[in-house]
Amino acid sequence: MEGVGIVVSALLGIAVGSFLNVCIDRLPTGESLVFPASHCASCHHRLAIKDIIPVFSYLWLRGRCRHCQTPIPRRLLWVEIGTGILFGYLFWHYGLSAELAVAAVYCCLFLILMVIDLEHGLILNKVVYPSMAVALIISIFLPPSKVVYPDGAVALLLSSLPEPGIAQAAIGGGIGLFLFLLIVIISRGGIGWGDVKMAALIGIVTGYLVFVALFLAVILGGLVAVVLLLFKLRKRKEGIPFAPYLSLGAMITLLFGKSILNWYLGLF
Numbered sequence: 001m002e003g004v005g006i007v008v009s010a011l012l013g014i015a016v017g018s019f020l021n022v023c024i025d026r027l028p029t030g031e032s033l034v035f036p037a038s039h040c041a042s043c044h045h046r047l048a049i050k051d052i053i054p055v056f057s058y059l060w061l062r063g064r065c066r067h068c069q070t071p072i073p074r075r076l077l078w079v080e081i082g083t084g085i086l087f088g089y090l091f092w093h094y095g096l097s098a099e100l101a102v103a104a105v106y107c108c109l110f111l112i113l114m115v116i117d118l119e120h121g122l123i124l125n126k127v128v129y130p131s132m133a134v135a136l137i138i139s140i141f142l143p144p145s146k147v148v149y150p151d152g153a154v155a156l157l158l159s160s161l162p163e164p165g166i167a168q169a170a171i172g173g174g175i176g177l178f179l180f181l182l183i184v185i186i187s188r189g190g191i192g193w194g195d196v197k198m199a200a201l202i203g204i205v206t207g208y209l210v211f212v213a214l215f216l217a218v219i220l221g222g223l224v225a226v227v228l229l230l231f232k233l234r235k236r237k238e239g240i241p242f243a244p245y246l247s248l249g250a251m252i253t254l255l256f257g258k259s260i261l262n263w264y265l266g267l268f
């Protein structure tokens, strides 16, 4: 039974990934998500159903437009496959539950933010602000984290913080905003305002686990930056899009944040 659920969830994920691609293509240019219907970005030929079947059409057409032979961006395929794998995993992790639906929504939002920043170096307000509103509403019904903290002084501190969802979301958002404002001031332009807003969003989504999410993002981003510099793939002056790491940190925290926090506090 669980196997069927995972497969159905993965197939749904592939279809959702196809819609995420539309969002990623059109949100930065201000096009409507609905009109016009799917068309080739190069020859503007309107695409038939057989051209827009997720994954399958790309492979069948060998990654080229049927009409003008222009290569279709490979990202379309990766986002569809990636969302499929992610949704399959989410079902396995949560089972059929409200948590599953909420985690799926958040993962979609973070995937959109991640890929748009990778391709355009932009974190769009029209994605971040509505996401904040959605996350605040969700937090009323489903607290960001019902954390059972381990023993110790940190646990005492954390357990004295307000428990209800919306309070946790608001405080988490405030912490994310404050931490990244500090980083903006210290780094003098290494981090942009979009990153600050996104850190606040992640705080609303993860509540008190915001520390774990932002810590992971900084570690991941730092590691990649070091590797890029070592291999001279990027000059020191160029900014590095940070939304991909923020997104990864947030998604890992949604799934494993409590375990990571407990492990980390257990070190002391």
Ligand SMILES: [Zn+2]
Binding pocket: 040, 041, 042, 043, 044, 045, 065, 066, 067, 068, 069, 070
């Ligand atoms: Zn074409």
